[in-house]
Amino acid sequence: MTIEKYDQKFDGFFESIWVDWLKYTMSIEPQPSDIDEVRNPFQSYIKNGGMAFYALNETKCVGVVAVKKLNHRDYEFCKLVVSEPARGMGLGKKLVQECIDFVTTENGRYLYLQSFYKLEIALKMYDSLGFTESDAPDGMNVVKRTEIIMRLKLND
Numbered sequence: 001m002t003i004e005k006y007d008q009k010f011d012g013f014f015e016s017i018w019v020d021w022l023k024y025t026m027s028i029e030p031q032p033s034d035i036d037e038v039r040n041p042f043q044s045y046i047k048n049g050g051m052a053f054y055a056l057n058e059t060k061c062v063g064v065v066a067v068k069k070l071n072h073r074d075y076e077f078c079k080l081v082v083s084e085p086a087r088g089m090g091l092g093k094k095l096v097q098e099c100i101d102f103v104t105t106e107n108g109r110y111l112y113l114q115s116f117y118k119l120e121i122a123l124k125m126y127d128s129l130g131f132t133e134s135d136a137p138d139g140m141n142v143v144k145r146t147e148i149i150m151r152l153k154l155n156d
Contacts (some may be wrong), residue, residue, distance in 0.1 A: 006052040021081040024028035062086035065095040071138035073109035114146040
């Protein structure tokens, strides 16, 4: 398994894996803004100072996450998902660590996330990485389905 940064050759992977997860695992229909974001990771994240990461098993995409720049020093990681067959291998944590490393390198102050209480395993992972509950920062588009916002301080 490898983690790779966005490349145009991965177009379509993000949308496919994330939309399937939201619809079939969480039983939630994606909002139009969700579809736009995952269909166009370059426009949605990278163009504005963020990044998208892909977990690959050879050439098959088994996990995704994006980092969105919210303002001059704050970032959000979003749309984290690992496909069912690849769960339990630590890929979620590796993808989050890629986000942490990216934001640290960019001299970001905080890394935020939005989640659901139903995702107990993910919330425990975020807690183990040092994320704590928080209010939303300026620039964060909090979606209606969000139940908890967390952040990790990276730089002063």
